[in-house]
Amino acid sequence: MTIIPVSLGDRSYDVRIENGALDRAGDLLAPWLSRGRAVIITDQNVASAQMSRLSAALAGLTIETVILEPGEATKSWAQIEALTDLLLTLEVERGDHVIALGGGVIGDLVGFAAAILKRGCGFVQIPTTLLAQVDSSVGGKTAINSKAGKNLIGAFHQPSFVLIDPTVLDTLPRRQLAAGYAEVVKYGLIADFAFYEWCEANAAALLAGDPEARAYAIEKSVAAKAAIVGEDERETSGRRALLNLGHTFGHALEADKGFSDALLHGEAVAAGMALAFRFSASRGLCPSQDAVRLTHHLQAIGLPHDAASAGVTASGAALVAHMMHDKKMAAGTLAFILARGIGQSYVDKSVALADVAAFLDGERG
Incomplete structure (x- = not known):
């Protein structure tokens, strides 16, 4: 197990790297799930491969799962509108933390939604691809794509915690x-x-x-x-x-x-x-x-x-x-x-x- 701090003053957070960490997510995420529920945003591929592990780890909590289409096309205006409307329907508060379970697309989209929802709520990254684990889950860059280009609409919004479990890579092509x-x-x-x-x-x-x-x-x-x-x-x-x-x-x-x-x-x-x-x-x-x-x-x-x-x-x-x-x-x-x-x-x-x-x-x- 390794913990790497990202030092940004009052917005500092830890990146925890640990084999099997997903199976202990209930304990590891407890500080950010104070209301007894977890709102998880993921995509269809990741849900099939990893949601059963995460759900078992979060037993005892009320779990709200939002499953999106996989792929870069999900980082769109239409999807950010639909996702933020849904999070409002779920009564996500500024003090809450939503969970981004997925690769770079999910991390970017959920991070941007968290950045703009009620002028900013918290989020936690659980990256499930190698690219997201080594790069996009760390650093607070969040965005969606536009017709003009990639990642042109977004915000800097740091996660509160990044949980990396290398064993999830076993299911990747x-x-x-x-x-x-x-x-x-x-x-x-x-x-x-x-x-x-x-x-x-x-x-x-x-x-x-x-x-x-x-x-x-x-x-x-x-x-x-x-x-x-x-x-x-x-x-x-x-x-x-x-x-x-x-x-x-x-x-x-x-x-x-x-x-x-x-x-x-x-x-x-x-x-x-x-x-x-x-x-x-x-x-x-x-x-x-x-x-x-x-x-x-x-x-x-x-x-x-x-x-x-x-x-x-x-x-x-x-x-x-x-x-x-x-x-x-x-x-x-x-x-x-x-x-x-x-x-x-x-x-x-x-x-x-x-x-x-x-x-x-x-x-x-």
């Missing part, structure tokens, strides 16, 4: 695990060369279900993210922006695929990170062998490593048009996360979008 792994290796690419080397050596074991590899990857990733969030909660200093490595390219790829299961978020991030490294190499910023090394690693795992392997054939101009809607756009300038090498990522605000379009067209050629 390998594709979902691999997509989550992209957010694991990201931490090595950002600022930890030794962890990247560990990832190269242990990715296969992690994806095959090795409990020690999974526990180490989750703990290392959460600790890295908690440290960055504690320094720069709202991306004001630029430190937290490093967590967006691969996301500017990746979100453009996702937009081209209609934010659908045709390209999972983690798959898009994987391709986006490889593109960011190759773009850095094309500008003479990063050794070309580092970009090649990353590309080969992603290929070995079966993750996309460019637009074509992500199933995207759009032109560079079309993908850059998607980037223009990026929420990080400021005064007409879009900050890119580039690299001087593996473990040496940085924020670059001097990138011309015309150069990005030309690079992407060169990749197609």
